[in-house]
Amino acid sequence: MSNIDPTAGALPRGRALRKWLLAAATALAVALAGIWALLPASAQTEGGFSINGTQLIDANGNPFIMRGSTHPDVWFQSELDSIGELSDFGVNTVRVVLGSGERAWGVSTPDRVAQIVAECKAQRVICVLENHDTTGYGEQAGAASLDQSVDFWEGLYDVLAGEEEYVLINIGNEPIGNTDAAQWTDATIAAVQRMRGIGFEHTLVVDAPNWGQDWQYVMRDNAPAVAAADEDGNTLFSIHMYGVFTDPQTVIDYFDAFEAMGLPLIVGEYGDAFGDQPVPWDTIQAEAQARGIGWIAWSYSGNSDNRLDQVLDFDPAQKTTWGEHVFDSQYGVANTAERASVFGDDPGDDDTTPPDDETTPPDDETTPPPTGDGDCTAAIAIVNDWGSGWQASVTVTAEADLSGWTLDWTWPGGQSVQSHWNADLTTSGSSVTASDVGWNGSIASGQTKEVFGFIGTGTAATPDVTCNAA
Known part of the structure; x- marks a missing residue:
């Protein structure tokens, strides 16, 4: 936009060369370890x-x-x-x-x-x-x-x-x-x-x-x-x-x-x-x-x-x-x-000091962190479907305060995740496991939160999702 009034083929440099050498060394080390193919694309840069x-x-x-x-x-x-x-x-x-x-x-x-x-x-x-x-x-x-x-x-x-x-x-x-x-x-x-x-x-x-x-x-x-x-x-x-x-x-x-x-x-x-x-x-x-x-x-x-x-x-x-x-x-x-x-975190985000008029409860009165099944539920919703692919959003509802979550589901037939955001995601055949990436893991009890999204291939589907507190 330009409606603001103004009157009111070089050669690579040293950093590029260092980048090439580092990338070559990294690729060799990972290849020797046999895990390069398992790294996400973001880890390669x-x-x-x-x-x-x-x-x-x-x-x-x-x-x-x-x-x-x-x-x-x-x-x-x-x-x-x-x-x-x-x-x-x-x-x-x-x-x-x-x-x-x-x-x-x-x-x-x-x-x-x-x-x-x-x-x-x-x-x-x-x-x-x-x-x-x-x-x-x-x-x-x-x-x-x-x-x-x-x-x-x-x-x-x-x-x-x-x-x-x-x-x-x-x-x-x-x-x-x-x-x-x-x-x-x-x-x-x-x-x-x-x-x-x-x-x-x-x-x-x-x-x-x-x-x-x-x-x-x-x-x-x-x-x-x-x-x-x-x-x-x-x-x-x-x-x-x-x-x-x-x-x-x-x-x-x-x-x-x-x-x-x-x-x-x-x-x-x-x-x-x-x-x-x-x-x-x-x-x-x-x-x-x-x-x-x-x-x-x-x-x-x-x-x-x-x-x-x-x-x-x-x-x-x-x-x-x-x-x-x-x-x-x-x-x-x-x-x-x-x-x-x-x-890092915004200043004060992790400040757990109680106000002056409150006191920390005794150890035997603290609420333990949620664990295991039953602390959350999750659902997949289709946002767009253009025939050759589709977009979904995933929500998590907390039944107790969550500091992290892991989701599991199984595709009903031929679907796969082409790309995703705001989650760590792994697949094995038709089984999918997704977990939070830190900043989106905290969900207050009773709150429903859209936590991540993905692009799917195959026929759009919304399988049942199992949610576990991390």
């Missing part, structure tokens, strides 16, 4: 974010689902406090607008980018850095090409190398307009390959053409080729949802397409309106929650049309209606965001 099927995986091997907002830093460099304010609202991701120098708003220098990354880490949010100068290339005068954008990122290599646990690189914002949108595929493949050649190991985020909205389906139809061209298998696709997505069904259809391909997708931008047209923000949020898709809302403040401001004048006390939708709605930030596990 160490040191930062990675991709496993449709899911973004953090450096600790846990699924990470973005719930965030955008900070327009290149236009408002006196507003760096916005990152902390967004963290206070509960976001786990901040997308930060940078400039490479082709446009009038100037260049984000290495020193400034280092400051931004440090602030994101201090505020315990994942940083998605994007170059905004590519917006509308081929249609908007002065826009940078993706190749020029890679030149910009190369100049930031020394700042960003080693930050793979905390930073994703959005190579170029809305990198092609509506003129010759088909050029996106070759340009994106070349950009991804150049980034890897320079030595970048980060998850790379690629925006769609058509000003990010992909109404000609160039990204959708060519995403498999782009994903295959990344030697690290670590590319995340980003769709921007505005005027092209005013019908809720268009949101569902686009999400369905990437699920069917088994490729990772985020909504890199969206609003609740596009001019005078309403955008189905609630469908975007609800469908993203059901599917484990990340989203980043546009934008915190500073828009020339303040209907897209989440707060007015960069003042967190002046939250707008759009801000309430982002932060406070049923599937908004406050109710769905989980802090990235690389930051």
Whole structure:
């Protein structure tokens, strides 16, 4: 989105070589142990974010689902406090607008980018850095090409190398307009390959053409080729949802397409309106929650049309209606965001000290932790079924306080799990066992909680599930 008013083939470097040597040594060691084939895909890429099927995986091997907002830093460099304010609202991701120098708003220098990354880490949010100068290339005068954008990122290599646990690189914002949108595929493949050649190991985020909205389906139809061209298998696709997505069904259809391909997708931008047209923000949020898709809302403040401001004048006390939708709605930030596990628990999460007016009960009066059968029940529900595959969500109901859970079920005939998120899952023939991944193991007595999801193959089925407290 660009409605903010600006006036208000190198050789691999040392890190890339070290990566190759480490990967070779690791592969040899695991092969000798005879267990390489048993490792999940996420375990084969160490040191930062990675991709496993449709899911973004953090450096600790846990699924990470973005719930965030955008900070327009290149236009408002006196507003760096916005990152902390967004963290206070509960976001786990901040997308930060940078400039490479082709446009009038100037260049984000290495020193400034280092400051931004440090602030994101201090505020315990994942940083998605994007170059905004590519917006509308081929249609908007002065826009940078993706190749020029890679030149910009190369100049930031020394700042960003080693930050793979905390930073994703959005190579170029809305990198092609509506003129010759088909050029996106070759340009994106070349950009991804150049980034890897320079030595970048980060998850790379690629925006769609058509000003990010992909109404000609160039990204959708060519995403498999782009994903295959990344030697690290670590590319995340980003769709921007505005005027092209005013019908809720268009949101569902686009999400369905990437699920069917088994490729990772985020909504890199969206609003609740596009001019005078309403955008189905609630469908975007609800469908993203059901599917484990990340989203980043546009934008915190500073828009020339303040209907897209989440707060007015960069003042967190002046939250707008759009801000309430982002932060406070049923599937908004406050109710769905989980802090990235690389930051550990939120301060106070594990504080078990009783208030001053309470005392710890004697040892013989404490309630033992739940164990064994009868402490929980679980169910599988079908979210979508597109014939060749289907999506399911799994809920657990606690009959006593749970600190962890393990689920078992048996497929009735020919089904299998193609990909999954937010659970450790193993299969043996038609038998499946799934368990929590730590952060989603705690469920209060009487509470029903959606705990994980998966993509299935074969005829959609909802077998009986046995739930055991861990």
